[in-house]
Amino acid sequence: MMDGETIKEPPQEWGPTAWSHLSAVRDRSLLIQCITNFVSMDLVANTLLSVGASPAMLHSTEEIPDFTPHVHALYVNVGTLSSDWLPAMMAAARLATKLGKPWVLDPVAAGASRFRLNACLELLQLKPTVIRGNASEILALSQASLAPTTGVDSSHESMDAVEAAKCLAQASGGVVAVSGAVDIITQGNRLVGVHNGVPMLQKITATGCAVTALIAAFVAVDPLHAFEATVSAFSVFGIAGEMGMEQAKGPASLRMHLIDSLYGLDQVALLSRINITTALPGHDT
Numbered sequence: 001m002m003d004g005e006t007i008k009e010p011p012q013e014w015g016p017t018a019w020s021h022l023s024a025v026r027d028r029s030l031l032i033q034c035i036t037n038f039v040s041m042d043l044v045a046n047t048l049l050s051v052g053a054s055p056a057m058l059h060s061t062e063e064i065p066d067f068t069p070h071v072h073a074l075y076v077n078v079g080t081l082s083s084d085w086l087p088a089m090m091a092a093a094r095l096a097t098k099l100g101k102p103w104v105l106d107p108v109a110a111g112a113s114r115f116r117l118n119a120c121l122e123l124l125q126l127k128p129t130v131i132r133g134n135a136s137e138i139l140a141l142s143q144a145s146l147a148p149t150t151g152v153d154s155s156h157e158s159m160d161a162v163e164a165a166k167c168l169a170q171a172s173g174g175v176v177a178v179s180g181a182v183d184i185i186t187q188g189n190r191l192v193g194v195h196n197g198v199p200m201l202q203k204i205t206a207t208g209c210a211v212t213a214l215i216a217a218f219v220a221v222d223p224l225h226a227f228e229a230t231v232s233a234f235s236v237f238g239i240a241g242e243m244g245m246e247q248a249k250g251p252a253s254l255r256m257h258l259i260d261s262l263y264g265l266d267q268v269a270l271l272s273r274i275n276i277t278t279a280l281p282g283h284d285t
């Protein structure tokens, strides 16, 4: 293989990988510190609880030295960022990095303001294990796009951000994930697409924040394989969305059935529904 060439992954391996990650998360009572936005706190906490993890929404700077050393992973989400929250995000991320704990960044609306973009760039310096955003956020962050985004929703398709994601992964040294109809996950010379999920997930606020929290839990069980953990978390969340949609009447009931489906997801359903590709249309892998 030539340097820089993308490795072709054997897709048949992903079902057992995702199942073993979900089983490990369920078995281990993982403590996940979440410094997340006000909109997402409820869905993030309930998503983590549904897979057996313990969410803790502690965001005071004063508590970080006592608490962060005990967590299995840290989740930082800048959705409702203000200047008084940034020091806690930075301190927690710095301590997690120093202690060798995985931490995951959700750069919500990264391009919406100079303040937010600078905050995200400062957080990037602290080497997140995984960065998960929508296409507009990843484009803004990788500075492939200098135009401001319109808000927290994506105005781009995830495929638009493939090259930006690869650049950001190389620059940051972490895993970069772009959510969308196809979730793109990349690190170094690896790249896969997760095709699970339903469009209605976009009609529930904070499902992106929730899948990032799930990634934090999955990475906590397997910090040395953050790429596999991230792909697994996306497929589990997407499958739960598909199964939830079979019972839902609209976004509000999908939110409820999504959580129930995450809680009840079994091996047979996961193995039969997982849909992962390694060759993306229009991208020569």
Ligand SMILES: Nc1ncnc2c1ncn2[C@@H]1O[C@H](COP(=O)(O)OP(=O)(O)OP(=O)(O)O)[C@@H](O)[C@H]1O
Binding pocket: 108, 133, 134, 135, 152, 153, 154, 179, 180, 181, 182, 183, 196, 197, 198, 199, 200, 201, 202, 204, 205, 206, 207, 208, 209, 210, 211, 234, 237, 238
């Ligand atoms: N068109 C689609 N088809 C299937 N699944 C989708 C689609 N768009 C998004 N998803 C899924 O919805 C979830 C949220 O992704 P999305 O890209 O909407 O995040 P986001 O924009 O960061 O959301 P938020 O900011 O509200 O948290 C992911 O699990 C993603 O796979």
Ligand SMILES: Cc1ncsc1CCO
Binding pocket: 037, 039, 040, 079, 080, 108, 152, 205, 206, 208, 209
């Ligand atoms: C709607 C909204 N505004 C800031 S954060 C957030 C939740 C989705 O990211």
Ligand SMILES: [Mg+2]
Binding pocket: 108, 109, 133, 134, 152, 208, 209
């Ligand atoms: Mg988001």
